[in-house]
Amino acid sequence: FMKRRKKWNHYPPGPTSLPFIGTMLHIDFRNPHLSFNQLRKKFGNVFHLQNCWTNVVVLNGYKTVKEALVHRSEDFADRPYTPVYEHLGYGSKSEGIAIARYGHVWKELRKFTLSTLRNFGMGKKSLEKRVTEEAGFLCSAVGSEEGRPFDPRFLVNNAVCNVICTTIYGERFDYGDKTFKRLLHLFEKFLNEETGFLPQLLNVVPILLRIPGVPQKVFRGQKEFMDFIDVLVHKHMESWNPAHIRDFTDAFLKEMQKGKVAEENGFNYNNLRLVTADLFGAGSETTSTTLRWAFLYMLLHPEIQNKVQAEIDKVIGRERSPTMEDQVNMPYTNAVIHEVQRYGDVIPLGLPHMTYRDIEFQGFFIPKGTTVITNLTSVLKDEAVWEKPNQFYPEHFLDVNGQFVKREAFMPFSAGRRVCLGEQLARMELFIFFTTLLQKFTFVLPEDQPRPREDGYFAFSRSPYPYLLRAVPR
Ligand code: HEM
Secondary structure, eight states: OOOHHHTTTSSOOOOBBBBTTTTTGGGGGTTTTHHHHHHHHOSSSOOOOOOOTTTEEEOOSSSHHHHHIIIITGGGOOOOOOOGGGTTBBBBBTTTTTTSSSHHHHHHHHHHOOOOOOOHTSSHHHHHHHHHHHHHHHHHHHHTTTTBBBHHHHHHHHHHHHHHOOOOOOOOOTTTTTHHHHHHHHHHHHHHHSSSHHHHHHHSSSGGGSSTTHHHHHHHHHHHHHHHHHHHHHHHHOOTTTSSSSHHHHHHHHHHHHHHHHHTTTSSSSHHHHHHHHHHHHHHHHHHHHHHHHHHHHHHHHHHHHHHHHHHHHTOOOSOOOOGGGGGGGGHHHHHHHHHHHHOSSTTSOOOEEOOEEEEETTEEOOTTOEEOOOOHHTTTTEEETTSTTSSGGGGOOOOSBBOOOOOOTTOOGGGGGOOHHHHHHHHHHHHHHHHHHHHEEEETTTSSSOOOOOEEESSSEEEEOOOEEEEOO
């Protein structure tokens, strides 16, 4: 006990804790990244919080976050237990991937998912073809707006979701499909229900979830979203033929047939629905929100849009569809897309991590089982790294000769063992969708509209406020 107390003397500093609620009043749960930036100024790059009796440590700045995620990868690879998801079917035997505890089952499922996505074309020509085809559908839908003002949100969401849906469920939805509109609406509700004080409180005082009706009332959208996923999976199972694997769901079902070993590795029905829900959830909103930031920045910076279009005209021309091979010859466009991801900062706090063992980190003691928040905003906008952290400035990714340069602090996908599993797919979608649309259209602000806001709102991801644009054919 004495040894432990001595170690705890080196616990990171933080705001004063109140009985029961801990430090929860210090955080604006609608804008936690802003509260963290304030606390960082006072307590430094590693500070602690206490959500009721849950210990939380927040890591800030490129150097600190990189040291934790890359150099001490396993120490920080665990995820905190999330009781608010139990009513959706998450439990000790099935945790999906994104919120799964670090261990054997997570490793098996992640390995299987990565290799299956590759088999279905992630990082290869076959998926590129699918993305290019979807970009064509998106262009037609944008074209049918005939230069009138419209909100790009639904069309972009639809296009991005179709890429992930074809890979997982072998299905795409026509733009305007009612069922699909409902799915997207439910997913939006899902994300909103994640944010704010109440979900945080229920997570750390899970006994409140036992009050009859509470989870159903607070998380109604999440439950409906999972019911929807169940319908997709069931429909799929009815037409399943092991001799003909059509997509990710089929491949998972085949794995489930492999008996006891597969069962021990986590291949059960509940994990099938949770893993596909994870891929759908993690793979759609993130990418489509990034694209909406991209179009917004083009509206706000027409001179940058002109330069991208000039490069498209020079390298690809107006007719041929863009391919991933064009990327190396398009340093300016590549830099713009990277800057969209940096400045747009779509997942400001990443996903929560948890220490896998007791650790010493930058002179502090952090006990096993501490929730760790990696403040990605503080990396993507680190004043010690970026010349103009709070401006949209594609030159961050260009050298003096106009050639593309990689930057180590570019971490929108996080890093280390839990790094985003869909990074390759996301990069492909961002490049193909962005260049295809700018090849065909110029985005302009409708005359009678106020200048859109450049700041975003937080609901797990950071999204632009809704805006209207006009897509003028080139
Ligand atoms: C995890 C960002 C697209 C699947 C993550 C994490 C971030 C992230 C920050 C948390 C990593 C951590 O815990 O440290 C993004 C961004 C995207 C994107 C910015 C698009 C621009 C995708 C796509 C897919 C995907 C397209 C699916 C095909 C996942 C999964 C995880 C994850 C499954 C959990 C990984 C694990 O816990 O092992 N992503 N992501 N993401 N992402 Fe993405």
